[in-house]
Amino acid sequence: MSFYLPIAEISINIYLLLSLGLSIGFLSGLFGIGGGFIASPLLILAGVPASIAVGTTTIQVFASSSTGALSHLQKKNVDFQMGSILIIGGFIGTLCGVFALKQINDTGLIENYLYIFYAILLSLTALFILYEAARENFKKKRGKFKLHEHSWIHGLPLKIKFRKSKLYISIFAPLIIGFFIGMLTGFTGIGGGFILVPCMIYILGMTTVSVIGTSLLNITVVSLISVILQVLVNQNIDFILAIILIISSSFGAALSSRILDKIKQDVLKVAFGFLILIIASFLIYELLRTPVYIYKLGIL
Numbered sequence: 260m261s262f263y264l265p266i267a268e269i270s271i272n273i274y275l276l277l278s279l280g281l282s283i284g285f286l287s288g289l290f291g292i293g294g295g296f297i298a299s300p301l302l303i304l305a306g307v308p309a310s311i312a313v314g315t316t317t318i319q320v321f322a323s324s325s326t327g328a329l330s331h332l333q334k335k336n337v338d339f340q341m342g343s344i345l346i347i348g349g350f351i352g353t354l355c356g357v358f359a360l361k362q363i364n365d366t367g368l369i370e371n372y373l374y375i376f377y378a379i380l381l382s383l384t385a386l387f388i389l390y391e392a393a394r395e396n397f398k399k400k401r402g403k404f405k406l407h408e409h410s411w412i413h414g415l416p417l418k419i420k421f422r423k424s425k426l427y428i429s430i431f432a433p434l435i436i437g438f439f440i441g442m443l444t445g446f447t448g449i450g451g452g453f454i455l456v457p458c459m460i461y462i463l464g465m466t467t468v469s470v471i472g473t474s475l476l477n478i479t480v481v482s483l484i485s486v487i488l489q490v491l492v493n494q495n496i497d498f499i500l501a502i503i504l505i506i507s508s509s510f511g512a513a514l515s516s517r518i519l520d521k522i523k524q525d526v527l528k529v530a531f532g533f534l535i536l537i538i539a540s541f542l543i544y545e546l547l548r549t550p551v552y553i554y555k556l557g558i559l
Contacts, residue, residue: 266497267311279305280504283319284511286534295320295449295482298504300377300538304545307500309370313360314486314495315504316448321482322505324450328479331472338423338469342476344430345455348437349444349481356445357488364493374546376447378539384453385535392529424465424473432463437477444485450478 262273283298295316302312331337363369415429436458440451455474459465465473489496 264497264500267307267500269306271306275305276503277507280507281511283504284508285514296453297538299448300381300542303370303373304541309373310360310364310493310495311497313448314489314493315497315501317444317482317485317489318496318501319504319508320448320450321479321486324475324478324482328475331475336469336472337476338421338473341421341424341433342473344433345437345477346480348434349441349477350484352438352441353445353481353485353488356442357485357492360446361493371546373447374542378542378546381535381539385532385539389529389532392532424469426464428463436462441481444481445488450482452478
């Protein structure tokens, strides 16, 4: 049964679309990641135009992160001072990312660029996750270890006190991190939580109590900014596709919560790493394979 997506201008099997939404929600709930991390690559592989996949995924990221952000706001687990600086950097980064997407989309090679970008990003992330899983197992056998040590980041100028996180660091550190996450959100639709959280813990040295809430606040605001900019600049959001994905992924997330406690965390990390490698492999294959239509005529 085919379903027409007006903005994407394609017909797609509704069962495939629902299955994608369920899978994204299930994997997000199972591995504790944002849906945008795998939603964009999977939508592109399913035949959704790359630019539309990026813009539409941004709405899903906003919907999923805003719920968690509200919960942490109620629990007062948010460092508003740190979050504000991250958001400022994220706003500038998102502007750059959205306009970069427009420039590349105008060349007609957006799919090739995104295939390469996603393949590299997913491969590096998968290798990092597998490395960290192996390192944690090794360090568990040797005993306790330090979570955070001072680095060159703490030597940057313009230091201020972050009372909630009990830090005294330069504002340039969260500004740079926020800019990078914003650039990632604007260009790929990915919320960037899988990068932001480790950066906040290992680079900035934040306590885990306020990390998740502050991260979700940043992702919520930055993804909302990205949604507005994508509509104004690229017109690449298919709201019907977004609604279907949000509803179906919520069922997938609910399903994953029922089996999450039955699986060991170490096993989940390794499985997630290999899953990302598989998705990256499909992207590389699609990039390198010979196209069905080598020559294509169009009317100018």
